[in-house]
Amino acid sequence: MSIGDPFSDYPGDEHGYGQWVPDDYAALAPPKLPPAPPRAVPADLGEALHATFGFNAFRGVQEQVVGRVMAGQSTLAVMPTGAGKSLTYQLPATLLDGTCVVISPLIALMHDQLRSAQANGIRAAALTSADTDREATIEAFRAGELDLLYVAPERASQAHFRDLLSRARVCLFAIDEAHCVSEWGHDFRPDYRLLRPLMDAFAEVPRLALTATADAHTRADILTQLGIADDGLIVAGFDRPNIRYAIVPRDQPVRQLTRLIAETPGAGIVYAQTRAQVERLAEQLGATGRPVLPYHAGLPGDVRAANQAAFVASEDMVMVATIAFGMGIDKPDVRFVAHAGLPKSIEAYYQETGRAGRDGDPSVALMLWGAEDFVRARQRLSEVDEARLGGERTRLDSLAALVETAACRRALLLRHFGEHPPEKCGNCDNCLDPPGVSDATDVARKLLSAVYRTGQTYGLGHIEKVLTGHSDDRIVERGHDRLSVFGIVNEDEARLIRPLARALQARGALLSTEHGGLMLGGDARAILKGEAAVAVVVPPKKERKGRGRSGTGSAANPVGDPLFDALRGLRRDLAQQAGVPPYVVFHDSVLREMASARPASLAELGRLSGIGDRKLAAYGDAFLAVIRQH
Numbered sequence: 001m002s003i004g005d006p007f008s009d010y011p012g013d014e015h016g017y018g019q020w021v022p023d024d025y026a027a028l029a030p031p032k033l034p035p036a037p038p039r040a041v042p043a044d045l046g047e048a049l050h051a052t053f054g055f056n057a058f059r060g061v062q063e064q065v066v067g068r069v070m071a072g073q074s075t076l077a078v079m080p081t082g083a084g085k086s087l088t089y090q091l092p093a094t095l096l097d098g099t100c101v102v103i104s105p106l107i108a109l110m111h112d113q114l115r116s117a118q119a120n121g122i123r124a125a126a127l128t129s130a131d132t133d134r135e136a137t138i139e140a141f142r143a144g145e146l147d148l149l150y151v152a153p154e155r156a157s158q159a160h161f162r163d164l165l166s167r168a169r170v171c172l173f174a175i176d177e178a179h180c181v182s183e184w185g186h187d188f189r190p191d192y193r194l195l196r197p198l199m200d201a202f203a204e205v206p207r208l209a210l211t212a213t214a215d216a217h218t219r220a221d222i223l224t225q226l227g228i229a230d231d232g233l234i235v236a237g238f239d240r241p242n243i244r245y246a247i248v249p250r251d252q253p254v255r256q257l258t259r260l261i262a263e264t265p266g267a268g269i270v271y272a273q274t275r276a277q278v279e280r281l282a283e284q285l286g287a288t289g290r291p292v293l294p295y296h297a298g299l300p301g302d303v304r305a306a307n308q309a310a311f312v313a314s315e316d317m318v319m320v321a322t323i324a325f326g327m328g329i330d331k332p333d334v335r336f337v338a339h340a341g342l343p344k345s346i347e348a349y350y351q352e353t354g355r356a357g358r359d360g361d362p363s364v365a366l367m368l369w370g371a372e373d374f375v376r377a378r379q380r381l382s383e384v385d386e387a388r389l390g391g392e393r394t395r396l397d398s399l400a401a402l403v404e405t406a407a408c409r410r411a412l413l414l415r416h417f418g419e420h421p422p423e424k425c426g427n428c429d430n431c432l433d434p435p436g437v438s439d440a441t442d443v444a445r446k447l448l449s450a451v452y453r454t455g456q457t458y459g460l461g462h463i464e465k466v467l468t469g470h471s472d473d474r475i476v477e478r479g480h481d482r483l484s485v486f487g488i489v490n491e492d493e494a495r496l497i498r499p500l501a502r503a504l505q506a507r508g509a510l511l512s513t514e515h516g517g518l519m520l521g522g523d524a525r526a527i528l529k530g531e532a533a534v535a536v537v538v539p540p541k542k543e544r545k546g547r548g549r550s551g552t553g554s555a556a557n558p559v560g561d562p563l564f565d566a567l568r569g570l571r572r573d574l575a576q577q578a579g580v581p582p583y584v585v586f587h588d589s590v591l592r593e594m595a596s597a598r599p600a601s602l603a604e605l606g607r608l609s610g611i612g613d614r615k616l617a618a619y620g621d622a623f624l625a626v627i628r629q630h
Contacts, residue, residue, distance in 0.1 A: 045070070045091070052094055052120055054612035059084055061236040065208070066091055069172060074207040074228045076178065078219060079236040081212045081354030082332070086113055089174035089208050090122055093147040098171030102150045105177050105189060108308060110150040112330035117148055119584050121614030124148035127155060142168045153180075157194035162201060170205050175226060178209035179347075182221035196227050212238075213351045216418050238350065238417045242357045243365050245409040246429040247402065249502065250368040253340055254284045260366055261288045261318060266335030267311065269355060270320045273341040281340060282320040295321035312581045315572075323352065332359035332583050338366040342373035345395040346402060346416050359587050369403050371505040375512040400506035406430060406437045406537045436538040440500050441527070443493045444509075444534040447500060448524050450485040451510065454478075456519035460501050463518065468494050500536050509534075563630040564595040570626050574619060585619060586610065598627055 045066060049055050058066070061079065065088040068075045079085050093100035104110050107128045117124040123146050125137040140146050141164070155161055173195075175181070181192035199207055209226050223230060248256070257270060270285065272278045275296040282294040291314060293307045311319045312331055319325060323343075337356040343349040349367070357363030377396050384392050398416055405412055410425035424431045450463050465472065466480050469487025480486060489497070501518075504510040508522030526532040568582075568591055575582040590610040599605040605624060606616045 048091060048095060051613050052091060052122070053087065054606075054608070054610045054615065056609055061234050062088055065234055068232070068234075069206060069208055070095070072206045073232060074226075075232045075234060076209040076211075076219065076222055076226070076228050077234045077236070078211055078214055078238075080238050080240055081351070082240065082242075082358035082360060083212075083236055085176075085210045085212070086116075086330075088210070089172060090117055090120075090148065092172060094122055096171035098144065098169035099141055099146045100148050100172040100174055101156070101165070101170055102148055102174045102176060103153050103156050103195060104150055105153065105180055107152070109176070109330060110152075112312070114148075114150065115580050115584050116330070119580065119615065119618075120612050122147050124150070126150035128152060138164065144169055153189065153191040153195060156198055157191055162198055165198075165202065170202060173199050173202075173205055173207045175207065175209045177211060178222050178226065179211040179214045179218055181209075181225045182214070182218045193225060196225060200227065212354060213347050215347070215416070237419060238414055239410070239419070239421065240354060240357065241425070241427065242360055243353060243363050244427045244429075244432075245353070245365050245413070247367040247369065247409060248429070249499070250340070250370040253368050254281070256366075256368055257281070257285060257338055257340065258288055260336060260338055260364065261285065261290055264336045264364055266316060267314055267331065267333060268318045268336040268338065269325070269334060270318060270338045270340060271323060271325075271343070271352060272320060273322070275322060277340065278320050278322055285318060285320060288318075291317045293317065293319055295319055295325040297322070297324045313575070315582060323348070329355060330358075331355075331581065332587060333361070334358070334363065335361075336364040336366065338368070340368055342369050342377060342399065342403075343367070344377075346398050346413065347395075349399070349402075350413065350417075359583070359589060361588065367403070371502040372512075374400065374506045374508075378508060378511060397507070400508070404503050404506050404537060406435050406535075437535050438496065438538050439533065440496050440503075440536040441530075441534045443489065443496050443500055444504065444527055445530070446485060446488055446493075447497060447504070448509070448520060448528050450483075451518045452520060452528075453483050453485055454480055457513060457515070457517040459516055460498070460518060463501075464494075464497050467497060496536055499538070500534070503534070503536050561595050563598075563627065564591055566626050566630060567591045567594055567623060570622060574622065586615070594623060594627065598630075599624070600627075 045063065046057070049058065060083050061077065062084055065075055065077045065079075069088065069092040077085065077088060079088075089100050089102065102110075102113075104113070107126075107130050110126045110128060111130070114124050114126060123140075125131075125140060125146055125148070127134055127137055127149065128151070131137065137146075137149070141149055151161065175192075175195060178192075180189035181195070182188060199205065207226060207228060209222055209228060211222070214222060219233060219235070222228075223233060250256070261268065270281060272281050275298045278294045278296045282292050286292040291310075293310060295304060295307050297304075299307070307319070308325070308329070311317050312329065315333065334356045337353050339349070339352070343352060353365035356365055374396070377399075381389065381392060381396070402409065402412055402416075408421075408424045408431050409428040410431075411421045411423060414421040426432070446467060447463065450467050451458075454463065454466060462474070465475060466483065466486055467489045471481045475481050501510060504524075505512075509520070509524040509527060511519050511521035513519050523532050527534060568588075571582050571585045571591065575585050578585070587610060590608065593608050593610075594605070597604070597608060599608065602616060602620045602624065605611060605620050606613075611620075
């Protein structure tokens with residue numbers, strides 16, 4: 001049977017998913033590994049877990065989700081990034097009779113997961129425009145020789161693919177990034193809506209929908225759109241305790257980002273809002289001495305593919321990118337994610353920062369924001385359909401609350417997703433270095449009054465001069481030196497004008513005119529009448545930190561153990577030989593455990609977490625040889 005070319009992948013755009021379909025994906029295609037040996041079905045799930053992945057126990061709700069899949073029950077699992085979502089379908093796929101069809105939005109994401117699955121001895125393949133051996137894949141699928149088959153939703157919804165499924169045995173449908181099915185989701189993708197008719201045609205096959213980012217409304221919509229019963233919902237929680245959140249006003253962003261890079265060894269992502277900003281920042285941050293590459297949809301496809309492949313393989317590269325980059329990356333050792341501007345929603349912020357620290361090691365999420373970000377965001381609301389306007393406005397207000405809060409960032413973030421966290425997390429900027437909060441209601445009324453009395457057409461610089469009594473020709477010419485608000489703020493109040501204006505713009509009480517002036521909006525009238533209070537966050541004064549680090553360690557190797565460095569070098573060599581990223585061989589956490597336990601035999605090595613049977617057979621002797629040398 002020949003499927004032919006009717007299968008095509010979504011071309012997409014800069015802010016969608018389909019940008020991961022350039023003309024040449026040779027740099028991203030997973031290597032061809034030898035077939036996995038025949039596998040004996042373990043007596044219980046724990047045995048299977050250790051044999052395949054090397055883990056001694058499930059994490060979080062993994063066992064609950066896997067149990068439902070093995071019982072043939074359809075499930076929506078909401079699990080934070082890094083919680084091991086892919087394991088919940090990969091492990092059952094090795095045990096059930098048939099193939100698990102995985103519907104994933106990005107070719108690059110499929111190939112990342114293919115590399116990891118194949119390294120663990122799982123028989124996996126993909127049908128995409130980047131894969132040239134389609135006929136062999138189709139024959140293997142029909143012959144029952146695949147555990148996993150990855151496809152894009154655009155392909156899965158075609159009649160040709162449904163016909164192919166009818167000629168093979170399917171044991172499970174796994175829908176990755178399931179929030180894409182919901183119009184309420186922040187990354188709605190229409191082709192996900194066509195999946196239910198396909199799955200309904202195979203009603204006996206259970207469905208497993210997976211997402212890390214879905215509020216209560218979106219979760220309900222996913223259940224409806226994918227035909228999963230309400231009692232099939234499992235929510236693991238959204239907390240990523242290993243990520244340290246920091247949100248600060250943007251002030252000399254190149255300097256701020258340079259300091260972050262200097263203080264945070266390891267791979268990182270810097271998100272910029274436009275292609276021009278990406279190019280400019282990539283050039284400027286290259287002066288740090290770290291390898292830095294740009295990524296945006298305006299680059300040729302082969303350049304994008306090569307840059308992504310270099311980032312995935314690197315242990316210390318910084319990628320400067322638009323949000324077109326990241327969804328296709330399953331790289332666990334990203335040590336920081338920085339936003340050079342405001343993300344489009346809390347959901348997008350959570351997902352983008354979630355690309356840091358998937359291996360569970362300490363990581364940093366830094367956001368730099370400015371009042372102009374909120375000005376542009378509120379202007380874009382005028383382009384939103386009336387049906388979605390209320391929801392988009394609420395999302396923007398939620399972002400404003402996140403950046404302006406003096407309380408725990410993590411607690412506010414988790415409450416947004418319906419959780420009830422402790423008041424303090426101990427691992428965000430506000431918990432680690434609490435800012436002061438000043439009641440600025442009186443100064444806010446003076447500022448808003450000055451904006452109103454000068455005609456709601458002037459920028460902050462002019463308003464600031466009026467309030468502080470600094471006269472110039474323009475102020476005198478317009479008679480603003482004779483207004484009741486001229487010179488009405490004292491020296492202490494003057495220091496609050498700019499942070500206060502930023503806060504008022506974030507909450508929408510101050511808006512920008514088309515010519516860059518300020519005008520009243522939102523709850524400005526209530527503030528002027530004394531019916532609403534205004535507090536402003538006063539950031540703590542921080543001592544300048546030196547760039548040097550004590551000792552010889554690094555983020556990955558904090559104690560500077562030479563054995564760990566030698567194991568890391570071996571891992572790098574093995575990865576290069578196999579044509580895979582280093583983390584596909586072993587995570588840093590596995591190497592640290594090797595360096596600490598110093599196993600003397602394959603049996604002892606196999607008892608370490610993260611070393612399954614396939615990897616033990618492939619790499620065990622080489623790592624034991626390095627351990628013996630030390």
